[in-house]
Amino acid sequence: MVKFVFIVALVFIGNCFAYPEFQRFSQENSGRPINCAMCHVNGDGPEGASRGQIGSLTPVELNRLNAARGAFAPGMPVESPILNAFGNNIIRKIGKTKFLELRAHPEQLAEAYGFQSDLDEDGIPDAQEYLDGTNPLNRSHGNPWKLFVHNLNQYKLHIFLIILATVAGFYGLSNLLHGFAIQAESHEARN
Amino acid sequence: MKRSFVASTFDFLSSRLPIEKLSFKHMVTEKDVPVHRMSWGYYVGGLALFFFIIQVVTGLMLLFYYEPTVSEAHESVEYITHFVTMGALVRNLHAWSASFMIFCVITHMLTSLAMKAFAKPREITWIAGVLLLLVTFGFGFTGYLLPWNQIAVNATKVGLASIDQVGQYLPAALSHLAEDVRVTIQGAPAIGQATLSRFFALHVVILPLLVLGVIGLHLLSVQLHGMSPGIEEKPVRKEKFFPFFILKDFKEWGIAFLVVFVLALCLPFDSLFPYPLLEPYNALGSTPDGIKPEWYFYFVYYPMELLPFWIIIVVMTTANLGLFAAPWIFKGASHKFMRWIASAIAAYLIIMTLFGESIYHAIKG
Numbered sequence: 257m258v259k260f261v262f263i264v265a266l267v268f269i270g271n272c273f274a275y276p277e278f279q280r281f282s283q284e285n286s287g288r289p290i291n292c293a294m295c296h297v298n299g300d301g302p303e304g305a306s307r308g309q310i311g312s313l314t315p316v317e318l319n320r321l322n323a324a325r326g327a328f329a330p331g332m333p334v335e336s337p338i339l340n341a342f343g344n345n346i347i348r349k350i351g352k353t354k355f356l357e358l359r360a361h362p363e364q365l366a367e368a369y370g371f372q373s374d375l376d377e378d379g380i381p382d383a384q385e386y387l388d389g390t391n392p393l394n395r396s397h398g399n400p401w402k403l404f405v406h407n408l409n410q411y412k413l414h415i416f417l418i419i420l421a422t423v424a425g426f427y428g429l430s431n432l433l434h435g436f437a438i439q440a441e442s443h444e445a446r447n
Numbered sequence: 448m449k450r451s452f453v454a455s456t457f458d459f460l461s462s463r464l465p466i467e468k469l470s471f472k473h474m475v476t477e478k479d480v481p482v483h484r485m486s487w488g489y490y491v492g493g494l495a496l497f498f499f500i501i502q503v504v505t506g507l508m509l510l511f512y513y514e515p516t517v518s519e520a521h522e523s524v525e526y527i528t529h530f531v532t533m534g535a536l537v538r539n540l541h542a543w544s545a546s547f548m549i550f551c552v553i554t555h556m557l558t559s560l561a562m563k564a565f566a567k568p569r570e571i572t573w574i575a576g577v578l579l580l581l582v583t584f585g586f587g588f589t590g591y592l593l594p595w596n597q598i599a600v601n602a603t604k605v606g607l608a609s610i611d612q613v614g615q616y617l618p619a620a621l622s623h624l625a626e627d628v629r630v631t632i633q634g635a636p637a638i639g640q641a642t643l644s645r646f647f648a649l650h651v652v653i654l655p656l657l658v659l660g661v662i663g664l665h666l667l668s669v670q671l672h673g674m675s676p677g678i679e680e681k682p683v684r685k686e687k688f689f690p691f692f693i694l695k696d697f698k699e700w701g702i703a704f705l706v707v708f709v710l711a712l713c714l715p716f717d718s719l720f721p722y723p724l725l726e727p728y729n730a731l732g733s734t735p736d737g738i739k740p741e742w743y744f745y746f747v748y749y750p751m752e753l754l755p756f757w758i759i760i761v762v763m764t765t766a767n768l769g770l771f772a773a774p775w776i777f778k779g780a781s782h783k784f785m786r787w788i789a790s791a792i793a794a795y796l797i798i799m800t801l802f803g804e805s806i807y808h809a810i811k812g
Contacts, residue, residue: 289724293726390718394725397718404714422705430690430697434690436690
């Protein structure tokens with residue numbers, strides 16, 4: 257039964273491949289090597305039998321995949337088991353029809369998706385991470401300079417406090433060592 | 448009459464490690480440090496020590512959560528980064544200070560070479576320093592594998608494969624020796640759990656113990672002999688090691704700490720790599736583009752990619768032997784000549800580190 261559902265699902269789904277136009281654009285635009293894991297669960301794409309690939313899906317997951325592939329209009333619920341949160345969010349936000357249209361203009365995906373969403377909360381919008389070729393779902397990953405500037409602003413108080421603590425520590429240590437030096441000198445003078 | 452080998456060795460050691468000077472008075476209160484145009488070089492070794500201390504402290508913290516098994520290593524690193532309180536900060540401190548430590552150790556070696564700090568009676572200080580340089584590279588190589596991600600495993604494979612290549616240039620009777628060495632380090636015919644266990648043991652137990660011993664010898668020798676004069680001319684003045692020099696040292700440590708802390712807090716080390724390289728290692732999956740070792744191995748990695756391997760073996764063997772034997776090779780060399788040699792090495796290291804990849808692409812197309 258499971259096999260039957262799987263085969264029917266595959267026939268229904270038709271071509272089960274990722275859309276390399278977007279990957280190619282992101283890589284060329286950013287100059288960083290990227291892979292399918294930007295939008296897919298599996299870095300090697302949806303084809304195969306590993307985790308997050310079509311061949312490994314259960315009947316329930318195949319139903320979710322079919323529902324996702326039918327989400328042609330924006331705003332429909334999308335929970336594709338082969339897509340990660342960013343991939344699902346793209347289809348949810350712009351709809352499958354628009355997404356397929358953008359295959360000819362992958363540079364417009366960022367604009368269509370919008371710069372409000374930041375799934376990993378690293379301060380860099382998902383759309384910007386797509387342009388930068390960085391991982392939109394890892395808050396430790398992003399364009400180094402943009403991450404640095406964002407974190408510097410976020411942790412201003414922490415940095416101020418650590419500077420204060422270091423200066424205070426050095427002041428105390430300096431006095432302590434001067435005290436030791438004076439004591440050592442007076443000890444030598446006595447002897 | 449020719450003196451016996453034992454007597455000569457005893458004389459050599461007693462003049463290099465004069466234990467009669469082993470007193471607080473001689474090593475601390477009476478010690479002077481020359482002040483001249485190259486005195487900044489005296490602080491670099493201290494900075495390397497400071498970064499090593501950060502390595503030990505943060506490494507111990509990471510040990511609480513890190514799992515040295517192929518099935519859990521990557522997951523445990525991800526757990527540290529995303530779920531442990533201040534885990535990302537500690538991990539980034541470890542990663543950033545490792546790079547700074549290696550930078551300082553290399554710079555310390557170059558400044559010591561430029562200042563001819565290896566000259567009699569400081570040969571043992573120098574040899575201990577060269578050993579520390581090699582052990583530091585060992586730390587870098589073994590630590591790189593531990594996150595068990597794509598770049599870690601694939602770059603280690605490249606590193607270990609180069610040991611096999613050495614076998615091609617050995618006489619037939621010894622040709623299997625290189626493979627034996629590789630398998631011994633690897634722990635099994637292919638990289639796997641045995642390799643991770645060995646690298647973990649090397650990184651957290653064997654190399655730290657070795658470093659503690661060699662640092663002890665290095666520092667003892669520095670304190671017994673004092674700082675090397677550094678330049679041929681008379682120094683501008685001398686300042687007391689305690690408390691003035693040591694306070695300046697601590698001030699630099701404070702600045703270095705603030706720099707590494709801000710970097711670790713604001714710039715995750717992982718962001719410097721393409722994200723496919725940070726995925727868990729998958730032996731059955733495709734190898735992502737951009738696999739290369741850490742920046743401090745570029746000086747040997749890119750030439751290795753461009754030149755016949757025998758040239759690399761000859762140059763590296765000569766360079767290593769030359770470093771150890773520097774006190775005897777450059778015995779009569781002037782300070783000016785040593786500064787020239789050190790500058791040439793520094794220029795090569797900077798060019799290969801910053802532009803090695805571009806040079807590689809320009810030549811290979």
